[in-house]
Amino acid sequence: MKRYFFHFIDKLNINGSFFKKKVVKDFLAVLFSNLALRPIQFLKSFVVAKYLGPSDYGLLKTIELVQMLNKYGSLGFNTTASREVGNLLGENDRVKADIVKNTAYSSEIILSILLFIVGLTSSLFVESKNNVILIVLASFGLLFSKLRGVLATEAVIQKKFVLTSKITFYTVSIASIVVIIAVPFLKIYAVMMTNILIGVFAIIFYFRFMSFNYKFKIKKKTFKKILSISIPLTIGTLALGSFQYAERILIIKYLGMNSLGLYTFAAMITGQFIVIFKSSIKVRIQDVFEGIGKGNYNRIHKLVIKETMLLVLGSVLLIPAVCVAVEVFIPLFLPKWSGAILISKIYIFSLPFEVMLSYISVVLISSVVDKQRKLPLYRFISTGILILSVLYLHYFGVLTLENFVIIRILSSFFYIIPVVYLYRKHFFLKHIKRVL
Numbered sequence: 001m002k003r004y005f006f007h008f009i010d011k012l013n014i015n016g017s018f019f020k021k022k023v024v025k026d027f028l029a030v031l032f033s034n035l036a037l038r039p040i041q042f043l044k045s046f047v048v049a050k051y052l053g054p055s056d057y058g059l060l061k062t063i064e065l066v067q068m069l070n071k072y073g074s075l076g077f078n079t080t081a082s083r084e085v086g087n088l089l090g091e092n093d094r095v096k097a098d099i100v101k102n103t104a105y106s107s108e109i110i111l112s113i114l115l116f117i118v119g120l121t122s123s124l125f126v127e128s129k130n131n132v133i134l135i136v137l138a139s140f141g142l143l144f145s146k147l148r149g150v151l152a153t154e155a156v157i158q159k160k161f162v163l164t165s166k167i168t169f170y171t172v173s174i175a176s177i178v179v180i181i182a183v184p185f186l187k188i189y190a191v192m193m194t195n196i197l198i199g200v201f202a203i204i205f206y207f208r209f210m211s212f213n214y215k216f217k218i219k220k221k222t223f224k225k226i227l228s229i230s231i232p233l234t235i236g237t238l239a240l241g242s243f244q245y246a247e248r249i250l251i252i253k254y255l256g257m258n259s260l261g262l263y264t265f266a267a268m269i270t271g272q273f274i275v276i277f278k279s280s281i282k283v284r285i286q287d288v289f290e291g292i293g294k295g296n297y298n299r300i301h302k303l304v305i306k307e308t309m310l311l312v313l314g315s316v317l318l319i320p321a322v323c324v325a326v327e328v329f330i331p332l333f334l335p336k337w338s339g340a341i342l343i344s345k346i347y348i349f350s351l352p353f354e355v356m357l358s359y360i361s362v363v364l365i366s367s368v369v370d371k372q373r374k375l376p377l378y379r380f381i382s383t384g385i386l387i388l389s390v391l392y393l394h395y396f397g398v399l400t401l402e403n404f405v406i407i408r409i410l411s412s413f414f415y416i417i418p419v420v421y422l423y424r425k426h427f428f429l430k431h432i433k434r435v436l
Helices: 018-067 077-090 094-125 129-157 161-186 188-209 220-254 257-277 279-293 297-333 335-355 358-364 375-395 401-411 413-433
Strands: none
Touching: 018 129, 018 161, 018 188, 018 220, 018 257, 018 335, 077 094, 077 129, 077 220, 077 279, 094 129, 094 220, 129 161, 129 188, 129 279, 161 188, 220 257, 220 375, 220 401, 257 279, 257 297, 257 335, 257 401, 279 297, 279 358, 297 335, 297 358, 297 413, 335 401, 358 413, 375 401, 375 413, 401 413
C-alpha cells in the first residue's frame, strides 16, 4: 500500500476533532489529485494540440458536443440525490435516504441508456464516414461517463473523497498516457477512445473499492418528488448548457472551425486552473447541505464567505503568471498556435468569475433555501446577451475572436450579480442577519 500516491494522506495526523481531520484529509486528497494531474494533463493537451492543429482541434471540440450531454443532458437525478440524501442524513433518516438513492440512481441509468441511443441515432444523419465513427465513439464515452457519475455521486454521499481522488488520479493518468502515445498515429480517434477508457476504468475501480448498496427500483411517489426537484435543477443545467453550446455554435458559424480550435485551446488553459480552484467545493458540498439541514446557518455563511474570498484572491494572483507563461511557451513549443496567445491572455480573466459562485450556488440549491428555480432565468439572460452581442458585432462587420472572448466574460455579469443578490436576500438576510 505504500506505493499508493495517496498513502501519506491516509496517514495524516492532524490535531483537532475528527471532523476537522477528515475535512483536511479530504481536501488534501482532492487538491493533490488535481495538482498531481495538472502536469500530465498539460502534457497531454500539448501533444494533442501539437499533432491536431487548430482546425482538427476545433473538430474535436465540435464532436465533444455529444459528450457534453453527460452534463447538459442531465435531468438532475444525481444532484437531487446528493442534496436530498444529505438533508435526510442530517435529519438521521437513513431509510428514506436509501429510497431516494435507489430511485434517483435507477432513473439516471435509464436516462443514460436513452441518451446513448440518441447519440448513436444522430450519427445516421452525418455523411462523412470518419465523423460517423467519431460520433459513435463519443456516444459510448457519454454512456460510460454518465454511469460513472452515479458511482461518483454515491462516493460523495459517503464522503469517500480520498477514494474518488485516487480513482480520478489513476484513470486520468492512464488515459492521458494512452493519448500521448497514440495521438501521433491515431490523431483525433485516440482522444475519443481514451474518453471511453476513463469511464470504464473508473466504474471498475468504484465497484472494486466502494460498497455500493443499490437496488434497481423506482418508487413512484419518490420519483415524483425527485422529479419536482430535479426539473428545476435540470432547467439550470440546460441554461448553463445553452451558454456552452451557444458559444461554440456561434464561433463555428461566424468565425470558423480554426477559430473554435483557438478558442477552446484558450478555454482549456483556464479550465485546468478552474478544476484546481473548485476542488474545495467538491469536499465541502455535503457538509454545506448537511450543515444547512441541521440549521447551522451562521457556520455555513462564514465558510462560504471565507473560502470564496480565498478562491477569488488566489485566481486574481494567478492571472499575471498565466499571461507571462503563454507569451513564452506557446511560441517556443507550439508555433502553430501563436494565434491563441492573445485569446488565452484575455480568457484567463474569466477565472475569478468562474470560481466566485462555487459555494453560493450550492447554498441556493439546498433544501432549505431552495432557489434553484430562479437561477436558470439569469443564465438564459446571460446566454441571450452573448448571442445578441455577437449578432450585433457580426452585423457591423467588427466581430473578432478577441471581441468574442471579451463579450463572453462581460455576459457572465448578468448571471453573477443576481445570484449574489439571491444569496443575500434568501440566505443571509433571512437566516443570518435576523439571528444576529
